[in-house]
Amino acid sequence: MAVSRGGYNLGLVKIPVKSNKRCSVSESKLDAVVSLAKRRGFVFPAGEIYGGTRSAWDYGPLGVALKDNIKREWWRSMVVTRGDVVGVDTSIILPTAVWVASGHVTVFNDPLIECLTCHKRHRADTLEEAYFEKHGHQPENGLKDIPCPDCGTKGNWTEPRDFNMMLQTHLGPVQDDNSLHYLRPETAQGIFVDFKNVMGSSRSKPPFGIANMGKSFRNEITPGNFIFRTREFEQMEMEFFVQPGTDEDWHQYWIDNRTRWYTDLGVNPENLRHYEHPKEKLAHYSKRTVDIEYRFGFQGSEWGELEGVANRTDFDLSAHAKHSGEDLSYFDQASGEKYTPFVIEPAAGLTRSLMAFLVDAYDIDEAPNTKGGVDRRTVLRLDPRLAPVKAAVLPLSKKPALQAIAHNLAGDLRQNEWMIDYDEAGAIGRRYRREDEIGTPLCITVDFDTIDDHAVTIRDRDTMKQERVDLDKVEEYVRVRIQEKRVRYPEGPVNITGETAADGSVDVTKEQGIDESAPVKVAEAGGNY
Numbered sequence: 427m428a429v430s431r432g433g434y435n436l437g438l439v440k441i442p443v444k445s446n447k448r449c450s451v452s453e454s455k456l457d458a459v460v461s462l463a464k465r466r467g468f469v470f471p472a473g474e475i476y477g478g479t480r481s482a483w484d485y486g487p488l489g490v491a492l493k494d495n496i497k498r499e500w501w502r503s504m505v506v507t508r509g510d511v512v513g514v515d516t517s518i519i520l521p522t523a524v525w526v527a528s529g530h531v532t533v534f535n536d537p538l539i540e541c542l543t544c545h546k547r548h549r550a551d552t553l554e555e556a557y558f559e560k561h562g563h564q565p566e567n568g569l570k571d572i573p574c575p576d577c578g579t580k581g582n583w584t585e586p587r588d589f590n591m592m593l594q595t596h597l598g599p600v601q602d603d604n605s606l607h608y609l610r611p612e613t614a615q616g617i618f619v620d621f622k623n624v625m626g627s628s629r630s631k632p633p634f635g636i637a638n639m640g641k642s643f644r645n646e647i648t649p650g651n652f653i654f655r656t657r658e659f660e661q662m663e664m665e666f667f668v669q670p671g672t673d674e675d676w677h678q679y680w681i682d683n684r685t686r687w688y689t690d691l692g693v694n695p696e697n698l699r700h701y702e703h704p705k706e707k708l709a710h711y712s713k714r715t716v717d718i719e720y721r722f723g724f725q726g727s728e729w730g731e732l733e734g735v736a737n738r739t740d741f742d743l744s745a746h747a748k749h750s751g752e753d754l755s756y757f758d759q760a761s762g763e764k765y766t767p768f769v770i771e772p773a774a775g776l777t778r779s780l781m782a783f784l785v786d787a788y789d790i791d792e793a794p795n796t797k798g799g800v801d802r803r804t805v806l807r808l809d810p811r812l813a814p815v816k817a818a819v820l821p822l823s824k825k826p827a828l829q830a831i832a833h834n835l836a837g838d839l840r841q842n843e844w845m846i847d848y849d850e851a852g853a854i855g856r857r858y859r860r861e862d863e864i865g866t867p868l869c870i871t872v873d874f875d876t877i878d879d880h881a882v883t884i885r886d887r888d889t890m891k892q893e894r895v896d897l898d899k900v901e902e903y904v905r906v907r908i909q910e911k912r913v914r915y916p917e918g919p920v921n922i923t924g925e926t927a928a929d930g931s932v933d934v935t936k937e938q939g940i941d942e943s944a945p946v947k948v949a950e951a952g953g954n955y
């Protein structure tokens with residue numbers, strides 16, 4: 427991968443940085459986010475000292491904290507705050523029979539094509555989707571109309587062939603057909619094979635769900651676009667088991683619920699849409715699938731899938747029952763009815779959603795400086811629940827008396843399991859900038875008055891307003907402020923039953939009845955810079 431000065435050359439499209447207070451920026455927003463992610467320790471290329479790789483990325487100190495916070499919010503929303511979903515943590519390597527039964531060994535394929543001019547390989551379906559996105563119609567002559575993204579030659583492709591995406595490994599000392607195993611390409615199958623154990627041990631009955639998250643592996647033909655498509659990634663999946671006949675209503679329920687999860691955590695609804703899979707292109711297990719897509723702004727196609735919400739019918743439980751010989755049906759004692767539950771699956775990508783949260787939060791605006799002018803500032807408007815660092819403690823000088831108060835305060839706040847920065851280096855304005863750039867919601871300044879009045883100044887990341895707070899009340903103040911939802915966009919009920927665009931997508935903003943002309947509310951800047 428080519429490394430450029432401004433970041434990594436990922437073939438990302440140039441889209442201008444959106445700003446509340448406009449200032450001219452020529453940099454692509456995605457390039458800027460990738461560069462920030464590396465510079466501030468969110469995401470690095472794996473093995474960078476050996477040149478890095480497009481297929482795997484490492485999460486640095488801030489990235490791992492952000493990832494943890496997203497996982498916690500997902501788990502809280504899907505398991506902890508509901509009475510009808512329980513959690514599991516299943517193995518990455520399952521018996522090979524699982525993948526035979528699920529169909530992955532035979533049909534988990536992508537259509538591989540190779541450019542006969544430059545010999546680069548691509549996915550035929552992805553190129554066709556990008557063509558549709560650009561031209562608004564399918565290519566009349568199929569692949570013959572599509573140029574190679576690498577060398578530009580038009581239509582000089584091999585015939586598509588099925589390429590199986592399962593990553594293989596061998597277990598034990600002998601490498602033969604018996605030792606061949608697969609790394610899981612999804613966390614879902616671990617749930618299906620545990621269905622009976624979980625239902626029995628947790629005394630759950632339909633409608634109920636089982637949630638699972640962790641690493642998955644796919645031998646993607648074209649990994650790329652930063653962490654959007656990697657060969658090793660993390661998923662957050664939940665299988666919701668329901669009585670047949672109630673499946674369509676539950677499917678709609680989960681499409682709405684999952685869409686709201688993103689907007690509730692601050693994602694701009696204008697950057698979300700639903701993609702209804704055309705009937706003829708549904709996966710072999712699906713009755714209906716709707717993807718929640720985010721406007722990443724990629725070259726070719728702006729939109730990328732964040733999460734698929736599928737009605738998997740009874741395909742998986744029936745397949746595993748047939749192959750294993752176990753009865754995976756449910757007997758409803760109240761009605762005397764026995765049935766194999768249908769399954770609704772919201773399947774989200776953790777690492778993809780992390781990228782969407784970063785891109786969506788990235789903003790540039792202006793902040794007042796000490797000279798009475800304004801400085802350009804980069805600010806990550808992350809929801810405080812997701813922000814890796816909850817607050818920064820900044821003593822105004824390196825005087826021991828101030829340092830002691832500041833150190834004690836930071837130490838006390840950390841006892842709440844909040845990540846707290848302590849920074850005493852450089853001008854206060856520059857320290858604010860460093861915290862804004864990583865999305866720290868609150869900066870707490872310990873100044874000379876603190877010694878006398880036992881109070882500190884707390885400055886808000888978004889409004890830049892400052893408040894004087896008694897030292898004894900800081901902990902409570904922080905607790906309230908980092909739990910409160912920051913309403914960046916008007917809210918409305920999610921309803922996707924409206925008109926569907928030609929490509930099957932539905933613009934969520936229109937369906938939510940959101941007033942797109944309503945300005946984003948960011949209070950006037952104030953305070954001492």
Ligand SMILES: Nc1ncnc2c1ncn2[C@@H]1O[C@H](COP(=O)(O)OP(=O)(O)OP(=O)(O)O)[C@@H](O)[C@H]1O
Binds near residue numbers: 779
């Ligand atoms: N290679 C990958 N890298 C990162 N995340 C992924 C990858 N493949 C899938 N995911 C995430 O897992 C979620 C559920 O997986 P699913 O099988 O529905 O994906 P998919 O439809 O095959 O994705 P795509 O069409 O982008 O290949 C996706 O919505 C995505 O967020």
